[in-house]
Amino acid sequence: MDNKDFYTVRGYQIHKKNEKMLTPSMEDYMEMIYRVCRKNGYIRINVLAERLNVQAPSVSRVVEKLKARKLISYEKYGVVQLTDKGKQVGAFLLKRHKAVEAFLKFLGLQETLMDTEMIEHNISVETLKKLILFNRFIQSHPEVLTQYHEFLNKNQDRL
Amino acid sequence: MDNKDFYTVRGYQIHKKNEKMLTPSMEDYMEMIYRVCRKNGYIRINVLAERLNVQAPSVSRVVEKLKARKLISYEKYGVVQLTDKGKQVGAFLLKRHKAVEAFLKFLGLQETLMDTEMIEHNISVETLKKLILFNRFIQSHPEVLTQYHEFLNKNQDRL
DNA sequence: TACATATATTACCCATAGGTAACTTATTTG
DNA sequence: CAAATAAGTTACCTATGGGTAATATATGTA
Incomplete structure (x- = not known):
């Protein structure tokens, strides 16, 4: 057994960082955004919070991160919509x-x-x-x- | 679809907190302690660090946590050994x-x-x-x- | 149109999980 | 036995991911 291959969860996550753009938490948000936007075309912060059983500030922060990765389009106090890239990622998830x-x-x-x-x-x-x-x-x-x-x-x- | 069932990863982890004594990271350390102790009866901090590709301070801290949960016996600067409970948990993992x-x-x-x-x-x-x-x-x-x-x-x- | 309510953001907090640097203790070596 | 080296601990740091409280903004209502 090659001992060098064992890592902790965090170690493996760091190993896969190059192929993974999103953390597990971000994936959860993206998947839910995709589920709702497929139907309605957009989603709001309070609805996303409700769907994932988190508080609005948590959503607000993640939404900024997803915007930075060009997966969604969003302006403050506005609605969340998926970009083309976001739709691809959401479909995959x-x-x-x-x-x-x-x-x-x-x-x-x-x-x-x-x-x-x-x-x-x-x-x-x-x-x-x-x-x-x-x-x-x-x-x-x-x-x-x-x-x-x-x-x-x-x-x-x-x- | 019952929307109330969706959570984020952290949300699910909190949900399962009552049935899970250990975080994923602690499980990794326990599994490795078990693997080595089955053979040698004990393990040292530096060996555990090497096996899991982490630094010694990280191991030192986790070892204290596992001791607090009565899964191992350990004194400062000493060797790590499994308790009976630790052996059961390790075997399961x-x-x-x-x-x-x-x-x-x-x-x-x-x-x-x-x-x-x-x-x-x-x-x-x-x-x-x-x-x-x-x-x-x-x-x-x-x-x-x-x-x-x-x-x-x-x-x-x-x- | 002013007030009430709902939605959203920001500041600050805690927990987990890793790191580095500095320090302490144990062991080895000459 | 003293110095060198290795192992281990502690203090402080960052990152992620949630929370609450306070505040800002948008919307609804009388």
């Missing part, structure tokens, strides 16, 4: 969310949101690709789904 | 690590360490149980493994 969620549903989780939201920030692009492929595999091999669920039923309490 | 890693290997990832280390802190106990069961399912159904890898080979570049 939602796609990733759905891939993780689909997998957790396959696994047999009743409640998937919290785990999805926690896991999604922590998978590499490589892992995401494989997860998407795996989801497709399960869709095109429903007998595997059946076998796994039968296995689950037989082994639920053997842990 | 390593088991969890291996379950996540086995799954990522199944998925087809060449390099699994970074993703494993990032994902492991973010899955619930429920998800871990299902992952362990899934790993067992794959072990007892090698034909599923084969089918999936054939699927991978055919679809690798269709993403």
Whole structure:
């Protein structure tokens, strides 16, 4: 085992800094902005705060950061709208969310949101690709789904 | 969609605070302490720093926290040893690590360490149980493994 | 149109998690 | 045994990410 490869969470995050423009927290805000803007075209600070269960000052600060990264357009006291770049990033985040969620549903989780939201920030692009492929595999091999669920039923309490 | 369920990463972490004694960072330190103590019975601050690629002051502080939680025994300038409770926690963390890693290997990832280390802190106990069961399912159904890898080979570049 | 209310921003705070520099203690070496 | 070296601790720093309180701005209402 190559000891040099181990880091703390923060160490790994720093390692990936070059490929990641956004922190997990910013991703959460971006994903929610995308979800709402797809429908309404814009979102306000108080609505974003409500949706993510944070206070308005927290949103205000993050919105400034996302603006600095050219993912949204925003003026003080105004509404938040996505730039083209922001739409791409948001679409990616939602796609990733759905891939993780689909997998957790396959696994047999009743409640998937919290785990999805926690896991999604922590998978590499490589892992995401494989997860998407795996989801497709399960869709095109429903007998595997059946076998796994039968296995689950037989082994639920053997842990 | 029930909007009240969305939080930021920090929000979810606060939600799980009652069931989680350790932060992701502390888990990293505990897992490494466990890995080394299984072999040597003890570890020193400088070795732990080296293994996790952090500086000694960072280790010194975390070690005090883990001692406060009765997971290790430690006196200043001395060696770190696991308590019985610490051994249980360490064993759990390593088991969890291996379950996540086995799954990522199944998925087809060449390099699994970074993703494993990032994902492991973010899955619930429920998800871990299902992952362990899934790993067992794959072990007892090698034909599923084969089918999936054939699927991978055919679809690798269709993403 | 003035006042009330809602929304948003700013200043300051705390917690976590890393760093460096300076210092203390333990160990090694000549 | 004294000096050198290594290991470890402490003080102070930065960054991120949330909060509250106070303040500013926008909107609604009578």
